[in-house]
Amino acid sequence: MFAGHFGLAAAVKAKTPNVPLWALMLSTQLLDVVFVPLLLSGAETLEPVAGEGYGGSLIHADYTHSLIGALLLAFLAGWGAGKLWGGRGGVAVGSVVFSHWLLVHRADMPLFPGNAGGLPLLGFGLWQVPAVSIVLESALVLLGAVLYFRSVTAGAERRRRGWAVAAGGIMGLLLTLSLVTDVVG
Template sequence: MFAGHFGLAAIVKSRTNRVPLWALLVSSQVLDVAFIPMVMTGAESMDETKYGGGYGGAIIHADYTHSLLGAIILTLAAAFAGRWIWGKRAGVIIGAVVFSHWLLDLIVHRADMPLLPGNWGDLPLLGFGLWQYPWISITLEALLIAAGTWMYARAAFQQSGERSRFARVAASSLLGVVLVLLLVSDAAGWF
């Protein structure tokens, strides 16, 4: 679920003008952006040996960034930044998009997402495991991409004047192509 996060950001953008598209796209990936330095320092990791890697094949040990409490902390930090830059409503929107990452990951991840950072208290790990059924998870991600591209393009077309209509539709089409390419490159490891 990489490109699907971007598809959801495009859906949100189609419903609001308060936050730029780039900010929503970044917001949809805040948990994964925070994951990168954690992997580099060894605090978090990915294990591709158990399920063979590829699309949804890794067990992700993101015990801080993808824990429920960690996601809430990152959500609040991003919402505060969004509020400071674009106002209260934008902060709420950005926070919702950041937290949507955790919710979508909950659907596709195997049980590898802890409730508390570092899996403190050794509580049960969460994840519904849709990645065990690659065609279903790829279809869900493709639907998010299609809906996001269509809704974003539709909103851009309706909001634009004659002079900027072509530019907005072209940008919407480019967004759709990029999202589809992301899904294809992500899913290619599964085949």
């Protein structure tokens, strides 16, 4: 569901023009970025799930993808972004970081780091219903592409409007290609 995350980042960029697009794109994947060193160290793991090509792994990310871990990473990213791009930028980045926790995973995310307390794991499991996941992801991609295109073309000066149209079109194309690779695999 990378495309949906990136579509959300493009939509948020349209509403927070002072935050760089790269920061919003990174924010959508920050939980996974922090997950990689923990995966390599063995503290968190991935387990393939037979018969599922779309999101076909069970993630054991008891630190990065726990509710408390995701909130902490979102807070830290939002705090840092707030220092760089102001309070609104910080809220935008923090919210985008946390959106990763809300949008994707099957019931494989704990409430507390290390799954302390052994409480039930959470997640909507959209990957398990590809048709629903593809529709929602397509909607996020379309919304992000349209809002991004409108924002870059509306803010461009007359002499730079051609570049703005090209940038908006390229973003729409990249989001669409991201969606296609998500769906096809």
